Amino acid sequence: MSSQHHWTIGASSLHRVVESEGAIMPPFEIFGDCTQAHLDANRDWLVPRFQDAASGLLVLTIQSFLIRQAGLNVLVDCCGGNGKDRMRPHFHRQNGPWLDTLRATGVGPEDIDIVLCTHLHVDHVGWNTRLENGRWVPTFPNARYLIAQREWDYWRNAGPAALQRTGDFITDSVLPIIESGQADMIGDHHALKSDISIEPAHGHTPGQKMLRLGSPGHEALLTADLMHHPLQVRYPEWSTRFCVDPDEARRTRLNFLKENANSGRLVFPCHFPAPTGGRIERDGSAYRFVYDGEGG
Ligand SMILES: [Zn+2]
Numbered sequence: 001m002s003s004q005h006h007w008t009i010g011a012s013s014l015h016r017v018v019e020s021e022g023a024i025m026p027p028f029e030i031f032g033d034c035t036q037a038h039l040d041a042n043r044d045w046l047v048p049r050f051q052d053a054a055s056g057l058l059v060l061t062i063q064s065f066l067i068r069q070a071g072l073n074v075l076v077d078c079c080g081g082n083g084k085d086r087m088r089p090h091f092h093r094q095n096g097p098w099l100d101t102l103r104a105t106g107v108g109p110e111d112i113d114i115v116l117c118t119h120l121h122v123d124h125v126g127w128n129t130r131l132e133n134g135r136w137v138p139t140f141p142n143a144r145y146l147i148a149q150r151e152w153d154y155w156r157n158a159g160p161a162a163l164q165r166t167g168d169f170i171t172d173s174v175l176p177i178i179e180s181g182q183a184d185m186i187g188d189h190h191a192l193k194s195d196i197s198i199e200p201a202h203g204h205t206p207g208q209k210m211l212r213l214g215s216p217g218h219e220a221l222l223t224a225d226l227m228h229h230p231l232q233v234r235y236p237e238w239s240t241r242f243c244v245d246p247d248e249a250r251r252t253r254l255n256f257l258k259e260n261a262n263s264g265r266l267v268f269p270c271h272f273p274a275p276t277g278g279r280i281e282r283d284g285s286a287y288r289f290v291y292d293g294e295g296g
Pocket residue numbers: 121123124225270271
């Protein structure tokens with residue numbers, strides 16, 4: 001099994017910056033369409049890499065991606081963060097070494113130029129902020145934080161019920177960067193460079209973004225939560241219970257898989273277990289995910 005953490009995509013390097021990886025999610029909690037028969041039918045490839053045999057929990061990675069190019073450091077998503085009050089025990093008051101994992105790439109928090117929040121969910125915004133003298137302050141003092149206007153409009157109007165399941169990550173992880181003046185609201189399409197562009201992947205949340213890196217023939221797509229687990233490549237019609245608009249999420253995923261299958265593009269779905277990067281291949285009426293370097 002590969003534990004690759006680093007790729008070169010054209011003029012950029014791409015690093016995984018992992019906060020945690022393990023069996024954390026009950027399959028029937030995340031996927032309303034999933035039955036034991038589905039799991040049994042796929043057991044030969046699911047267990048143990050993607051599903052823990054003993055607990056039955058699905059294996060998910062919580063991670064950020066760091067893109068480095070001459071003069072530019074871009075961080076995509078910010079995991080769960082440390083010290084935050086959360087409903088799910090996995091994320092509650094974590095005290096992990098994610099900042100050291102980031103520094104091990106050669107980049108410190110002060111070196112980050114841009115933070116892309118692909119969407120405003122609890123496992124993607126945590127390290128936006130850190131606790132300093134009892135206050136939540138931006139972790140990356142010199143960064144511009146990019147948030148889709150469409151995404152922010154949803155969450156600022158969503159009310160407390162939308163945060164009941166997770167804990168109020170908007171107040172501790174999003175408002176401080178808006179109050180510090182470091183947030184830039186972006187439209188559906190946004191180019192950072194000629195070979196780094198941000199595109200819509202709506203449905204899981206109303207303004208979710210994905211990132212396209214490189215140039216035709218050598219492209220990587222960082223797809224955020226367009227898919228959470230390889231089961232959604234096998235069963236692309238499955239949206240999660242956490243999708244704000246499951247029907248739109250399904251359409252977005254089906255279109256994405258159709259467009260990118262057998263294209264050679266490297267796809268990085270945020271929560272897929274190590275090494276995360278792989279390619280979509282057609283497999284009968286559905287698809288399969290072939291990890292980079294593992295053939296198949
Ligand atoms: Zn997520």
